[in-house]
Amino acid sequence: MKVEAVCKECGKVFVKYSYSRTTRCDTCLARSRPVARGPVNERALQVLMLSARGRNIDRILGVELGADDYVVKTYSPRELTRRLIDVLGHSTSETFLEFSYWQEEGLHVDFEAHRVLVEGVEVQLTATEFKLLAELIRSRGVVLSREDLLDKVWGYRYDGYNRTIDTHVRRLRHKISPYSQWVETVRGVGYRFKT
Template sequence: MADRKILVVEDHKDTRELLKYNLTHNGFEVAAESDGASGLERAKTFQPDLILLDLMLPGMDGLDVCRRVKQSSELSHIPVIMLTAKGEEIDRIVGLELGADDYVVKPFSPRELILRIKAIMRRSADKPSKTPNVWERDGLSIDFEAHQLTVDGEPAMLTATEFKLLTELVTGRGKVQTRDHLLDTVWDTHFEGYSRTVDTHVRRLRQKLGPYAEWVETVRGVGYRFRA
């Protein structure tokens, strides 16, 4: 895990320094910014392996930063952990629906946070198992190593989470994937009561699949299945 890069975007100086200290002592290279606009620009130049993003930031807030990261072709692959004092359910749901990979509520345990960071980085580095490098059918092509979806010859821009979801559905095609299973495998954790974030990501994935959207079938009351 040494030399992996983390960008901290946090406006509270003491929290920012605490994060920098703990991350550095765990072998990470750390860059830090105190506002959203600066954090977004630093992400482009620093190209971190993960972003720790506070929600309540001056100017551009954390949700807006997350949205722009996940819409950017050069940044969308970077995992994001939302770090905030706001613990209400709606804030967690919004963060996850924007593409955040995890959500940690302050006050937090630095040890637990480090474990979550390592789990997300490990998951991001994993290659899809028991799959070919490229899967193709009709006008749909998925390059698992390049993390690239092509629809009728045109590349479709997926966030890292959307691509993980697509990979899970395609590699398990023909089988029903429950929402709980998808939360556990795609997000690498279980968000109690947040199954609606799976529905949101599936809806966005279908939009990007275009004419092949119907290949992701809804199994009412259970979950989803990619047509075999």
């Protein structure tokens, strides 16, 4: 089991886990043990099981073992978002995107420590570059306009030229190479973080 992210607000843990043909599901056992950065309250941890196994018996077993919901691969991002919102009990998707840690392949971002590792090597980002990367990751899959990014990264009082964002994106891409292609340009609109 690998922890992908921890919600700052409630401590809910998002994990990646694949299991072979076993009789126990370790993902659900995570409810009763420390998972990330100290103990997690058993009632606070919600389990959404993602599985390639779609038989009825697999779904029933997953829920009986403690999963709050069971989603069969392949699923649409919209379905997964809806299921997460239902499991977490929130009315909007934005509230659970405040993670303290995120990783995909060799790119690791620790939001609390303001650290970025690329292939295990720490990369020095400016405060602005870090905020930019954080906003893109938190909104991954969603196109953010230059104006949105200026508001979120620089603040509403920023009066600069909105192409300033392009320079910062270029520098950020250079620093997170070989993952620079994840910061995708949407011509005439803005940027999207896509893994």
